[in-house]
Amino acid sequence: MESRTHESHDPEAGSAEPSDPGSSVSLPRVAIVGRPNTGKSTLFNRFVGRRRAITDPTPGVTRDPIEVRVELSGRPIVIIDTGGYTTDRDELARLISGRALSAIESADVILFLVDATGATALDREFLELLNTARDRIILVVNKVDSADRESLVWDFYEFGIESVIAVSSAHGLGMNALEAAIGEKLADVRARTPVRTAAASTEQPDRESGEGLTPDVTRLAVLGRPNTGKSTLVNRLTDSDRSMVSDVPGTTRDVIEGGFTRGRKRYAILDTAGIRRKSRVSENIEYYSVTRAIDSIDDAEVVVLVVDVVRGLSDQDKKIAGLIVDRGRGLVLALNKWDLLPDVPNQFTAVSDRIRFQFPVLSFAPMVALSAQNGLGVDALIREVDQVRSQLNRRVDTGLLNRHLKAWLERTPPPVVGRRGRPKMRYITQATRFPMTFVAFVNRKKDFTDSYVGYLKNQIRADFGLTKIPFRLELRERE
Numbered sequence: 001m002e003s004r005t006h007e008s009h010d011p012e013a014g015s016a017e018p019s020d021p022g023s024s025v026s027l028p029r030v031a032i033v034g035r036p037n038t039g040k041s042t043l044f045n046r047f048v049g050r051r052r053a054i055t056d057p058t059p060g061v062t063r064d065p066i067e068v069r070v071e072l073s074g075r076p077i078v079i080i081d082t083g084g085y086t087t088d089r090d091e092l093a094r095l096i097s098g099r100a101l102s103a104i105e106s107a108d109v110i111l112f113l114v115d116a117t118g119a120t121a122l123d124r125e126f127l128e129l130l131n132t133a134r135d136r137i138i139l140v141v142n143k144v145d146s147a148d149r150e151s152l153v154w155d156f157y158e159f160g161i162e163s164v165i166a167v168s169s170a171h172g173l174g175m176n177a178l179e180a181a182i183g184e185k186l187a188d189v190r191a192r193t194p195v196r197t198a199a200a201s202t203e204q205p206d207r208e209s210g211e212g213l214t215p216d217v218t219r220l221a222v223l224g225r226p227n228t229g230k231s232t233l234v235n236r237l238t239d240s241d242r243s244m245v246s247d248v249p250g251t252t253r254d255v256i257e258g259g260f261t262r263g264r265k266r267y268a269i270l271d272t273a274g275i276r277r278k279s280r281v282s283e284n285i286e287y288y289s290v291t292r293a294i295d296s297i298d299d300a301e302v303v304v305l306v307v308d309v310v311r312g313l314s315d316q317d318k319k320i321a322g323l324i325v326d327r328g329r330g331l332v333l334a335l336n337k338w339d340l341l342p343d344v345p346n347q348f349t350a351v352s353d354r355i356r357f358q359f360p361v362l363s364f365a366p367m368v369a370l371s372a373q374n375g376l377g378v379d380a381l382i383r384e385v386d387q388v389r390s391q392l393n394r395r396v397d398t399g400l401l402n403r404h405l406k407a408w409l410e411r412t413p414p415p416v417v418g419r420r421g422r423p424k425m426r427y428i429t430q431a432t433r434f435p436m437t438f439v440a441f442v443n444r445k446k447d448f449t450d451s452y453v454g455y456l457k458n459q460i461r462a463d464f465g466l467t468k469i470p471f472r473l474e475l476r477e478r479e
Contacts, residue, residue, distance in 0.1 A: 027069065028186050031080040031107035033130075035122045038113040039142040043169035044081035047072070073179050077186075080107065104129075109185045110136050111178075112161070116143045116152045119159075127159055135188070138163045138181050145171050217259070217266045218389050221300035221329075223320055228308045229336040233372035234269055237382075262382055297323060301392060301434075302330035302385050309335040309351065309369075318359050325470040328435015330388035331365045334381055339371040364461070366468050384468070391469045392436065398429045401438075401464075408459045414452050423447035426478060436471035441478040448475055 032040045048068050066081045082103040104110055110133055114123050130137060139161040141153045145168035153166045165181050167174030222230045238260045259268050297303055303324045307313055324331045333355070341347060352367045366384040370377035405428050416422045425448075428440040438460065442448060457473050460466060 028075075028077045028108045029080060029106055030072075030077055030109045030111060030182060030186075031082060031103040032111045032113060033082050033104060033126070034113035035120065035126060038115045039169045040113050041081055043111070043113065043140070043142065043167070044079060046169050046172060046175060047079050073183055075183065075186075077182075104133060108136065109138065109182055111140050111182075112137050113140045113142050114156060116141050116149050116166070118152070119156060134161065136185065137161050138165060138178070138185055140178065141166045142169055144168055145173060217268050218302065218385065219300045220267055220269045220385065221296045221303045222269065222306060223297070223303055223324075224306035225308070225314065225316055228306045229372045230306045233304070233306060233334065233336065233370070233378075236372050236375060236378055237267070237269060265386065267382075267385075297327050297329055300329055302332060302388050304332050304334050304381065304385070305365075306334045306336050306370075306372075308337055310337050310340050313355060313359065318361065321359065321361055321365070325361055328437075328470055328472070330385075330392050330469050331362075332381065332384045332388060333362060333365050333367040334370045334372075334377075335367055336370045336372055338369040339374060339376060364468060364470060388468050391466050392433065394436075394464070394466065395433070396430045396438075396464050398427075401429065402427050404459070404463050405440075405456075408456060412455060414448055417444075417447040420444065420447065431474075436466070436469065438471065438473045440473060440475050442475050443477065445475045445477045 032044055034040055044066070047070055049070075067078050069076060070079050072079075080103050110130065112127070112130060139156060139159060141156050141164065144150055144153060144166040150166060153164065156164060163181050163185065165174060165178045167178055169175075222234055224230050259266065261267070305317065305321060305324065307317055321331060321333075335351065344350075348367075348369050355367065356363050366388065368377050368381045368384055370381060372378070405425065409425060414423050414425070423442060423444045426441040426443070428438055431437045431439045440456070453473055453475070457471070460471070460473070
C-alpha cells in the first residue's frame, strides 16, 4: 500500500453540518480511534473544516464521542471523534475508553490513529481489541510532516493491517489519500453487508426514514453550571449514555449532537460542557468548552437551562440566562434534583416565585420541576419546549398589530413631556424573528420612558400569546 504525504487538504473545501437525528442514522459511519494524543481531534477538525473537538496535549481531552455529518468526496458520511483508549484506572479514563469501544462497534470504517514516532504497548493492546474488526480498519500513521518521517511508516506494517496511510493532520498532508482509502473501504464494507442500513431502518422507521414525522426539527441546547445533571437529562431524553455521566464535575466537555423523537416531533439536542465562572476557567481546555457552550446558544432555538434546585441559582445562572435572552432564544428553566427537596405544600410556587423575584430577566421563562435521574417532569419539560418554540415562530400581522396599538395608546397614552407635549407613536411592525423584534416608529424617541416601553411589551405579550419567550421592542424616530 502506497503511503502519500505530499497532498495538502483545505479544511474549508468540504461541508459539515450537525448530525440530523432523522437522516444521519443510516449514513456510513467512520470512527477515529486510538490512544490519547495521537491527533484524533485534529484529524476530526480537518475533516469537518472547523474547530469542533477540543485539541490539547492533556490526555483524554475529547471526553465524549462527537458525531458530525460531512461531505467526503461528494459522499455524505458521519465522522466520529472518540475519547482516547487507555487502561488508566482513573474513573474518567475508564469512561472515555468505554465510549471509544462503543464507537468501534457502530462504525462502518475505523481509522486507527497512531503516532509516527513509534508504536507503544497501548497501541498494541488497542489493536488486540480491534482484532475482530480488522477488515474495517485503516491504519493512519499521523504526524508524518517531513520526508525524514516517511521512513517511520514502515515500522507499522508489523501490525498486519492491509490499508496503511501516512498523514499529518496538523498540516493537512495525506488527506486526499486518506479520503480515497475511506471510499474504497466503504465500498468493500457495503459489498459484504448490503442490507446493514436497510435492516436498521426497518427496526426504527420513525427515526431513519422520517415517515410520519414533521419535516422540521427542534434544536435544543442544554446549558448550566457543571454537575447540575445536564448529561443525565440528555441521556434520559435520548435514551442513551452518549454523554458521560459521572460524579466528576464537568465530565462533558464537547457539544454532543444527537436526536430523539416524541410522537410526530423530532428534536436535535446539543449537550454542552458546563459553563464555569471565569475565575475557575484556568485551563485552555475549559476556555474552549465555555466558548463552545456559549456559541451553542446561537445554534439552538430553545435552550434548557439546568439548575441544581438544591444548591439554588447563582449569579452565574443569571449571566447564562442573560446570554440566552440577549440572543433571542427560547428559555426553559429545568429545576433539577427536585426529588431531593423536602415535600412541602406549594413548594413549586414558592421556589418559582422566589426565582422570578431574584432574577427579573427570567420573568417570562417557564419553569419545570425535574428529576432527570428518575424521569420526573421530563414530559412536562418537552411540552414547555414545544410551546416556547411555537411562540418563537409566530408572525404577527402588521395590520392586526397596529389595530391593537391604537387601543393600547387610547387606553394608556404616553406621558406628556413638558412643553413638547405628548410623544407620538406612528405605527409598529414585527421586523424579525430570532431574535423576535418589533419596531415602533415614533416622533421623539427620547420622550418614551422605559416604563412605557415596558407597558407596550406587556400588551404585546398578553394580546398575541408571547408569554413564554423573550422579544425586543425598538423605537425608531420618523417624523
